[in-house]
Amino acid sequence: MGKSWLRGYITKRLIYAVIIAWGILTVTFILVRVGPTSPADRYLANIAAGGHDVTQAVAAIEARYGVDKPILVQYADYMGNLFQGNWGWSFSTSMPVTELIKTHWIYSFQLILLSSLFAAFLGILIGIYSAVKQYTKADYTFTFFSFVGISIPNFWLGIMLILIFSVKLGLFKTYYDTTLPLFSIDNLKALVLPVITLGTGMLAGYVRYTRSAMLDNLRKAFVTTARAKGLPERTVIGKHVFRNALLPLITIIMFDLGSIVFGGAYLTEIIFGIPGLGQVSFNAIFANDYPVVIAVTLIGTFIVLLVNLITDITYTYLDPRIRYD
Amino acid sequence: MTERLRDIVRRISRPPSNSTRLINYYWQRTRRNKLAIFGLTFIIFLVLLAVVGPFFTLDPTLVDFENKNLPPVGFTIEQSVYNTETDDFITTKVSGTWNHPLGTDSKGRDMLAMLISGARVSMLVGLIATGIAIILGTIIGVLSAYLGGWVDNVLMRLTDIMMTFPFFILLVLIVFIFGPSLVIIVLAIGLTGWTGTARLLRSEALSLRTREFITAAKAMGASDNRVIFRHLIPNVISLIIVIATLAIPGVILAEAALSFIGLGDPTVPSWGIILEAGQNSLRTAWWVAVEPGIMIFLTVLAFNFLGDGLRDAFDPKSNI
Amino acid sequence: MDNVSLKVSNLRTHFLTRRGIVKAVDGVDFELRRGECLCLVGESGCGKTVTALSILRLFDSPPGKIVGGQISYDGLDLAKCSLRQLRQIRGKDIAIVFQEAQSALNPVLTIGDQIIEQIKLHLPLDYSMARDRTISLLSEMGIPSAKRVLSYYPHQLSGGMKQRVLIAMSLSCDPQILIADEPTTAVDVTIKAQILDIFHELKASRQLSTIFITHDLAVVAEIGDRAVIMYGGKDVETAPVSEIINNPKHPYTSGLIECLPDVSKTADRLASIPGTTPNPIEMPKGCAFHPRCPKAMKICKQQEPPEIITSKEHKVSCHLYT
Numbered sequence A: 001m002g003k004s005w006l007r008g009y010i011t012k013r014l015i016y017a018v019i020i021a022w023g024i025l026t027v028t029f030i031l032v033r034v035g036p037t038s039p040a041d042r043y044l045a046n047i048a049a050g051g052h053d054v055t056q057a058v059a060a061i062e063a064r065y066g067v068d069k070p071i072l073v074q075y076a077d078y079m080g081n082l083f084q085g086n087w088g089w090s091f092s093t094s095m096p097v098t099e100l101i102k103t104h105w106i107y108s109f110q111l112i113l114l115s116s117l118f119a120a121f122l123g124i125l126i127g128i129y130s131a132v133k134q135y136t137k138a139d140y141t142f143t144f145f146s147f148v149g150i151s152i153p154n155f156w157l158g159i160m161l162i163l164i165f166s167v168k169l170g171l172f173k174t175y176y177d178t179t180l181p182l183f184s185i186d187n188l189k190a191l192v193l194p195v196i197t198l199g200t201g202m203l204a205g206y207v208r209y210t211r212s213a214m215l216d217n218l219r220k221a222f223v224t225t226a227r228a229k230g231l232p233e234r235t236v237i238g239k240h241v242f243r244n245a246l247l248p249l250i251t252i253i254m255f256d257l258g259s260i261v262f263g264g265a266y267l268t269e270i271i272f273g274i275p276g277l278g279q280v281s282f283n284a285i286f287a288n289d290y291p292v293v294i295a296v297t298l299i300g301t302f303i304v305l306l307v308n309l310i311t312d313i314t315y316t317y318l319d320p321r322i323r324y325d
Numbered sequence B: 001m002t003e004r005l006r007d008i009v010r011r012i013s014r015p016p017s018n019s020t021r022l023i024n025y026y027w028q029r030t031r032r033n034k035l036a037i038f039g040l041t042f043i044i045f046l047v048l049l050a051v052v053g054p055f056f057t058l059d060p061t062l063v064d065f066e067n068k069n070l071p072p073v074g075f076t077i078e079q080s081v082y083n084t085e086t087d088d089f090i091t092t093k094v095s096g097t098w099n100h101p102l103g104t105d106s107k108g109r110d111m112l113a114m115l116i117s118g119a120r121v122s123m124l125v126g127l128i129a130t131g132i133a134i135i136l137g138t139i140i141g142v143l144s145a146y147l148g149g150w151v152d153n154v155l156m157r158l159t160d161i162m163m164t165f166p167f168f169i170l171l172v173l174i175v176f177i178f179g180p181s182l183v184i185i186v187l188a189i190g191l192t193g194w195t196g197t198a199r200l201l202r203s204e205a206l207s208l209r210t211r212e213f214i215t216a217a218k219a220m221g222a223s224d225n226r227v228i229f230r231h232l233i234p235n236v237i238s239l240i241i242v243i244a245t246l247a248i249p250g251v252i253l254a255e256a257a258l259s260f261i262g263l264g265d266p267t268v269p270s271w272g273i274i275l276e277a278g279q280n281s282l283r284t285a286w287w288v289a290v291e292p293g294i295m296i297f298l299t300v301l302a303f304n305f306l307g308d309g310l311r312d313a314f315d316p317k318s319n320i
Numbered sequence C: 001m002d003n004v005s006l007k008v009s010n011l012r013t014h015f016l017t018r019r020g021i022v023k024a025v026d027g028v029d030f031e032l033r034r035g036e037c038l039c040l041v042g043e044s045g046c047g048k049t050v051t052a053l054s055i056l057r058l059f060d061s062p063p064g065k066i067v068g069g070q071i072s073y074d075g076l077d078l079a080k081c082s083l084r085q086l087r088q089i090r091g092k093d094i095a096i097v098f099q100e101a102q103s104a105l106n107p108v109l110t111i112g113d114q115i116i117e118q119i120k121l122h123l124p125l126d127y128s129m130a131r132d133r134t135i136s137l138l139s140e141m142g143i144p145s146a147k148r149v150l151s152y153y154p155h156q157l158s159g160g161m162k163q164r165v166l167i168a169m170s171l172s173c174d175p176q177i178l179i180a181d182e183p184t185t186a187v188d189v190t191i192k193a194q195i196l197d198i199f200h201e202l203k204a205s206r207q208l209s210t211i212f213i214t215h216d217l218a219v220v221a222e223i224g225d226r227a228v229i230m231y232g233g234k235d236v237e238t239a240p241v242s243e244i245i246n247n248p249k250h251p252y253t254s255g256l257i258e259c260l261p262d263v264s265k266t267a268d269r270l271a272s273i274p275g276t277t278p279n280p281i282e283m284p285k286g287c288a289f290h291p292r293c294p295k296a297m298k299i300c301k302q303q304e305p306p307e308i309i310t311s312k313e314h315k316v317s318c319h320l321y322t
């Protein structure tokens, strides 16, 4: 089957993504720059303590960072630089923003990846089981716990895990050890609590989505056809029902990735002291380090947009009926 | 606060629930769901607690260093206390007392009193921010659907942008820039949280717009305003109730999360603020972090149970 | 007995629902003879489809359950045998064609995949042999460019094509028995004629015993050898088709025949039997048909009519003949 329309569609979506990213960039820029704070603020105490003239010093610092110019000029400068691949200079860490992101993204990535895998794998399995056993004790139990899972504040869960497993039982360190090599058992062990913290809410969500998507399809006529062929129940559920349930499931999972994962990962990184982009952005906000704030927001946005696009494309292969115009 | 609401979109569409019979019908359907009833009971209890509780408890701001870090009743912990006479630390066993049934924090403030006044804050934040988000979302969604054309286009692109924005980062940014006061927090959550509602209501209104009774009202010469407020909105009321119920826990969580990372209003002891303080004293007083967390958790759980029950009750397809 | 390929005796399939026990099938007897086309006839809700599903236990369980009776096939009681045994019969010995081809095919799998899957399950063929078999089956069903159709998804085919695909699928493992559940209901007149043609051909070309389920006596008259008329979860009259059409005994059967649109008379409306099908949770006492029966007597309300054999090939359950 030809997918020739797909290329045009992707182009359109990419242009659309750029427009949205530009919108978000602008909003963030305005928010950061109209704020009543300036990059010089953090030096004020030092300047005053050093007996210098505060106004003069502030002006000097602002000139140094280019924030004394009219906001429109700053905006134009920033956009121009961005297009040349220059994301700006991080005041608070004294390095180019691109450098900063290069060193830190991997920590966010490993956390989100492991949590998603953990949550999706278990969540889908439990969801399928729950749907197949609808209205049994097992189903009720899983449903109840999925409610618990989506209701438990993940930052609190993180603290409770630290309290029980680190403080009381001493099984894990309370803080993520940044000196560990990335691909090592120790690193995996250090990530156990963070992954549970971030993954539990996702897991609970996946259980619920999978269950309802499976239930939507379990009573369809084609399932009876599959059984009438003499297929074992494993194939009926795993192939015929699940392939159909997968479609809505993928949309929801991808959709959630944007909000739950980024919000949740942010907090999880802060609780466990994981130096990922969430932590970086968090520190940058408090340090008024606006190029970093904008950059991280932008990266988050791009990932969401990209994931949405990939979802749509995957969809066309999973659901032959789909055609975007 | 919107992600879990998407699956409602294709569901609820029932006649307006303005007659007592319909309300009764929905109540009967909700009542069958035990978890929803548990949720409702807990929420009513919590509201009562938030309203009248503070009259019966100690002053939540009362600092009492004599009685700091007291565990809850039934617990005994070891505490090292500085002895002024011998000028060193001695380890003593401390047990909870009925004066402070849930213990005290590191400043000797009564946990029970703080949690109850925290309930007030959290409920207020939850209700007001949700209210703002829902009203905004409803207006935008209904306008978008009803006016169509370029208005629809602009509003929906705006919604797209807002939805793609990493929600929590945006929230942190706004609250940091404008300062962590309760008003800002409520406004920030309310003004960023409307997108899901707008989407849902737009699609709902679009499908309702074409139904006969709207056409009939228009044919009879009803004005646009009248059509929107008399016919469209009552029809989406049931949808809104469900959205609101499921949105409140999201707001409570967001406020708590903000407080937790130090962007809460330091003058108002919300659960998030207490929790944040407790995080730092995990080793000496675990209950300070545990108790507010349990309250947040139970409240969110209760709203989720209720919201889910209501959604099923309003869903004509579900057969409960 | 050797002539009988499947025998259903006193089959009772109930559904335990919140509102009560639905006795969808409540005592059905019939036998399917080798090579014949037996029609199960009745209005919707009479239990004919559940009867068909019960043979392979394909109804949802829970809530459905076979609570009594026997389904004898090849020395086995399909009502009680293990699921494992049943699975070896499903699709291989007994195949079923469903009513709505639209929903009976899996929308996200290709036609080829769906048929080959079944062949490989039951026959010792490798993929390419199964594929060849599928292609020849599809062409046999009159599907043009069968090879291309293998990679099609159901939505790319018309309703009639889908129905043919379903029939091809059911025949893919050379079954002994074919159950067709209203294969002509959801399609238009032309396709209906084509599908009936296919069944005619099948009858001629294969040694196939068919259970054909329909509410349409015209279809019965065209392809049926014998017919079982069902009402309220029971068989009320069983006879060869010519007998049923020309000499109906049960008032319900007569009603159905009167309702047939008669081309010779210019009927300005489609007649139908007055009244509604009974509530399956609270079946009327006595004869389930009595509220609608023009010939109902006092006894009909109190006693269930016995089964009366009026001739060697004709039996009826009605008080009129006691």
Ligand code: SF4
Pocket (backbone or CB within 6 Å): C250, C251, C252, C287, C288, C289, C290, C291, C293, C294, C295, C296, C297, C300, C305, C317, C318, C319, C320
């Ligand atoms: S038993 Fe009585 S009610 Fe039933 S069909 Fe015969 S005559 Fe009619």
